[in-house]
Amino acid sequence: MGLQVGLGAHPECGDCPIRHRAVCARCETDELAALEQIKYYRSYQAGQTITWSGDRMDFVASVVTGIATLTQTMEDGRRQMVGLLLPSDFVGRPGRVTAAYDVTATTDVLMCCFRKKPFEEMMGKTPHIAERLLEMTLDELDAAREWMLLLGRKTAREKIASLIAIIARRHASLHLRRTGGSMVVDLPLTREEMADYLGLTLETVSRQISALKKEGVISLEGKRHVTIPDFDRLLEEAGDDSDGGMLA
Amino acid sequence: MGLQVGLGAHPECGDCPIRHRAVCARCETDELAALEQIKYYRSYQAGQTITWSGDRMDFVASVVTGIATLTQTMEDGRRQMVGLLLPSDFVGRPGRVTAAYDVTATTDVLMCCFRKKPFEEMMGKTPHIAERLLEMTLDELDAAREWMLLLGRKTAREKIASLIAIIARRHASLHLRRTGGSMVVDLPLTREEMADYLGLTLETVSRQISALKKEGVISLEGKRHVTIPDFDRLLEEAGDDSDGGMLA
DNA sequence: TTCGCCCCTTGATCTGCATCAAGGACCGGA
């Protein structure tokens, strides 16, 4: 979450997120060249599991296109999503051999991968990579803490409103369109995935979306296409103090 | 959370956590000397607020002794703890000017502080610091994700059992005593603070602790002193898959 | 065109935890 660096920031960069958005370390050329040499691409189909928790994972990667999730599962099947990976987000942990979470592609996904060992060696040689990764990880930690407030203290209605706001913000540079003051977003998740994100059941998700729709906070075309006539109203429903830097 | 490096790992280190446990970067001498020059100590009384969310925070720091918490508060007063800082844990974010959370001392706390600017300059010069901070932040992120599973999907009873297990583990090198196979821990939090940690009310916390006590999962002396006769049993109550590396 | 599979919606009922309320244990100060 929250690992994006605006596309506009480094216009000279190319198509791989690690390079142009994730750990490009301000586009310093030699680092780019080195990273360039060890990267490779992998694609996954919608629904495909990228790694299972506990499996060996010998690469780190960055999402180029598509959406993936991190989830934890208890023995009895209860599931909680703990990460939502959008383009430019980073997965994997330098210095760890096995995956800690199930990583699943919810849409078709293209990943830009780096074998862990050469990546770690590069990190040792190019300090900016560790600094950039630190910055990204701190952003993720902030997002996780916001998420904890949501899980622990928000009502079902507030959770739904928050999720829509979060997706609207995160997709801002990707899929968001402003149409005369109103925002339009496509929800990239099924009701069940939203439930796993929010710590609810899919029935409750469905009911609360219907309620927000009936009351005019959002409007729906089909099941996924959401129009937000008044973003501030949505934030109010979400229980958020403020916009938190939507357009900062 | 989870930022500890065993005391035994670097016996030659001194008394400041940044130095001997947090970002010592394997005790490389020159880095130590440089860090040594910019550090200073501050102490806080139990109950005192260290920073309010939104305040300017011009230092980063590491807890030397005592316990502090990070909490988020909604406008209507609902509170969620999002971080629990034990000795050796790190607070603050290089590259950010204002605090994102309320930081509160729950016991008397001694912090080892570094003014942000010199610390950031040092980071630029000594790459190992960023690497070490990255490692610590990734540990915190993992802990946050475990916490999200707890908040989103666990029952009140499982939450309490989980919290006791977490504290027992984290205090392992500090306060934990093994007495013939059983463990003894002092809960460093009031019932209300536990409730804020777990996303419950203090009444529910109290009831569930009583229940676990009645069923022999734990025993209590006074309100804070807990004996765990069978740690595996506790983990079972917590819904955890396994010990997760308690003594690893 | 029809079938079958998802995904989603809505209704009825149940229940775990919140809320409201009262009182007990402990402690430090007058």
Place this chain on the structure above:
DNA sequence: TCCGGTCCTTGATGCAGATCAAGGGGCGAA
């Protein structure tokens, strides 16, 4: 010794969201 405050426990009641259940819409395959 009593008093007030803080922290904790326990009981009674209410309600948000889970659970159980039924059915509708869209879409790809036959």
